Amino acid sequence: MKTTLSITAVLATAAGALAENITIPATNGSLPAAGANGCAPGYYPGSDTVLFTVPYTYQQVLSIIGNYTNLTWSGSPPNSVTTNNSQALTTNDWTPGTARFYDISGAHVIETITTYSKPATGPYVEIHTLAPLTVAAANVSFYSDFDGQVWKPICNGQATWSNFTINYCATNATTAGQVLHMLHSTDAMTVGTFLGGQNFTSCGALAGGNGTASPSAYGGGNGTGSSGPSATSSPIPYTGDAVGRMSNMLFTGAVATVVVCVGMSM
Ligand SMILES: *[C@@H]1O[C@H](CO)[C@@H](O)[C@H](O)[C@H]1NC(C)=O
Numbered sequence: 001m002k003t004t005l006s007i008t009a010v011l012a013t014a015a016g017a018l019a020e021n022i023t024i025p026a027t028n029g030s031l032p033a034a035g036a037n038g039c040a041p042g043y044y045p046g047s048d049t050v051l052f053t054v055p056y057t058y059q060q061v062l063s064i065i066g067n068y069t070n071l072t073w074s075g076s077p078p079n080s081v082t083t084n085n086s087q088a089l090t091t092n093d094w095t096p097g098t099a100r101f102y103d104i105s106g107a108h109v110i111e112t113i114t115t116y117s118k119p120a121t122g123p124y125v126e127i128h129t130l131a132p133l134t135v136a137a138a139n140v141s142f143y144s145d146f147d148g149q150v151w152k153p154i155c156n157g158q159a160t161w162s163n164f165t166i167n168y169c170a171t172n173a174t175t176a177g178q179v180l181h182m183l184h185s186t187d188a189m190t191v192g193t194f195l196g197g198q199n200f201t202s203c204g205a206l207a208g209g210n211g212t213a214s215p216s217a218y219g220g221g222n223g224t225g226s227s228g229p230s231a232t233s234s235p236i237p238y239t240g241d242a243v244g245r246m247s248n249m250l251f252t253g254a255v256a257t258v259v260v261c262v263g264m265s266m
Pocket residue numbers: 017018021
């Protein structure tokens with residue numbers, strides 16, 4: 001037993017030393033080279049998905065999320081996000097290679113678009129990379145080559161379904177999954193809160209929602225608690241507001257991450 005413990009300690013120290021060679025905060029948005037496990041030395045792969053439905057139209061949702069440098073719905077104060085695509089600030093036509101930069105909760109965030117599609121009838125598809133950063137309050141560092149969002153109209157256009165999926169590399173994949181799940185759940189709920197705070201229950205409950213059009217016909221995930229693809233990815237039931245969300249985290253025991261949830265977005 002004692003031997004096992006000391007081997008674990010040595011491995012943890014070695015992983016920490018290797019991880020130190022990755023520049024944090026990132027300065028130029030680039031991602032480290034992948035090792036055998038798909039991640040840089042000292043980092044381990046993980047994935048998290050949040051599926052959530054809001055009872056608002058796709059156009060309403062776009063009015064909240066459709067500007068890459070406006071992250072008020074994700075907890076960043078107005079005008080705190082910068083970009084190296086100044087033209088798109090006016091045209092709102094965001095393109096691959098565009099990065100946004102912001103500092104929040106001690107982390108310097110650089111997110112560079114790899115896919116961006118925003119047709120008027122949906123779906124909205126946005127994928128960006130996430131340069132290495134550290135969330136000190138949760139003692140975890142991570143980065144991502146796929147941090148994606150899809151929003152699509154469902155229920156005869158009366159509701160909008162979302163899929164936040166991130167594939168990441170982290171110094172602790174479990175902790176990173178908890179942090180990212182909380183951030184993305186809060187983001188999705190905040191979109192609904194900004195638009196009036198109603199909960200989604202079913203298509204049939206919406207005026208004009210056409211009770212015959214089931215959310216699952218559009219890819220599942222209706223915000224009522226359906227499971228995602230892995231243990232860390234089941235949506236946390238909507239508790240109505242941010243305060244309820246915090247209580248929820250306390251109940252699940254992820255106390256360390258509560259500190260970051262006040263102001264961090266991603
Ligand atoms: C970190 O990088 C330096 C060179 O920049 C290298 O000499 C050193 O061996 C690296 N450390 C680890 C643990 O990989």
